Amino acid sequence: MKEKQKIKLGISVGDLNGIGCEVALRTFEDSRMMDFCTPVIFASNKAISQQKSDLGINIAFNGVKDAAQAVDGKINIVNVWKEVPKVEFGQATQEGGRFAIKSLKAAVAALKNGKIDILVTAPINKNNIQSEEFKFPGHTDFLAQELKGESLMFMVTDDLRVGLLTDHIAVKDVAQAITPKLIRDKVNIMEKSLKMDFGIRRPKIALLGINPHSGDNGTIGEEDDKILKPVIQEIFDKGTLVYGPYSADSFFGSNSHQNFDAVLAAYHDQGLIPFKTLSFGKGVNYTAGLEKIRTSPDHGTAYEIAGTGKADPSSFKEAVFTALKVFKNRNEYLELTKNPLQKQRVKKAG
Structure with missing residues (x-):
C-alpha cells in the first residue's frame, strides 16, 4: 500500500x-x-x-x-x-x-x-x-x-488563546469601530474555531471591556454598558457561553483567563501585551475563520x-x-x- x-x-x-x-x-x-x-x-x-x-x-x-x-x-x-x-x-x-x-x-x-x-x-x-x-x-x-470566510486575529498557545475585536486600527477609532454586528461576528468566528480547530466541544469565551474598569457603570464611558453588555446577553441567551465585559487591567494578573477557553480583547494592545508577556516567545498568530x-x-x-x-x-x-x-x-x-x-x-x- x-x-x-x-x-x-x-x-x-x-x-x-x-x-x-x-x-x-x-x-x-x-x-x-x-x-x-x-x-x-x-x-x-x-x-x-x-x-x-x-x-x-x-x-x-x-x-x-x-x-x-x-x-x-x-x-x-x-x-x-x-x-x-x-x-x-x-x-x-x-x-x-x-x-x-x-x-x-x-x-x-x-x-x-x-x-x-x-x-x-x-x-x-x-x-x-x-x-x-x-x-x-x-x-x-x-x-x-x-x-x-471572515477573519479573526487569534493569538494562541497550548493554554492561552486571545482574539481581537479590532486589530490594526488607531486607538482613537476603536470605540466607534466596535458595533453589535462586529461583536456577534467575532464571537461566532471564535466559537466555531474553538470547536472545529481546537477540539473544544462547549467553549467558554470572555470579553474584555473597552474602557478602564469596563466603564465603571458609565462613569468612564458608556460603550461597555450600551454596546457590549446587551450584545453579550443576547449571544448568551442564544446558547453561546460568552461572558463579560471584564476589566482588562486585572483580568490576566488575577489568572481569570484560566477560567475560559478563549478571551476576546477590544483592541490590539489590550490583547497582545498580556499574551506576549505570558506566552514567553512561543505564541502563534492564527487567522481563524478562513x-x-x-x-x-x-x-x-x-x-x-x-x-x-x-x-x-x-x-x-x-x-x-x-x-x-x-x-x-x-x-x-x-x-x-x-x-x-x-x-x-x-x-x-x-
Missing part, C-alpha cells in the same frame, strides 16, 4: 532583510521536523543559498518549479523569482517589501489551489510592503480577501538582530506545530459532521 503523503506546509519568507528566512531554515535544520510535514518555501534557490551562507546554516534543499512537485523528506524551494535580491540585513527597503509580497502571493495562490495544505508566514514590514498592487495593513486583511489554515510567529522582522544568527526559531516552530494540529483537528471535525452515526457515538462516549 502506498504510504500516505505528508501534510504540505507552505512557507512565505517575509522580509529578506529580517529574521524570517533564518527562523524558517533553523526550524527545519532539525531533520526530525520532516517527520511531521513536507516544507515548501516560496522564494528562490539563489535567495535561500545566500541566506544559508550569510547565516551559517547547513541544510540541503530541493528546488522545484511548482509546489505540486515537492518531495517528501526534503526542504523544497519553489522558485518564485529569477532575480537575485539585494539583502541588507536590518534595513527596511522597498526591495525587501517587494520580494516579501512576491513570496506571499505565490504561497497563497498555492494554498488556494490545494498545492499546499497549510501556510506559515514569516514576518513582513507593514510599511515597505505598500504598493499599487498591495494596499493592506498586513497579512490578515490580505488573507481575508483571498481566502473565503477556509484555509494560516499561522505565523508572534514576532516581527526583528531588524535589530537580523543577520547576526541570534534569532530564536521557537515561535516559528510553534506556528508550524499549531498549523499541523489545526489541520488535523479540522479534518476530524468535518469528517464527524459528515457522518452523523459516528458523531452520535462520539457524543455518547463523551
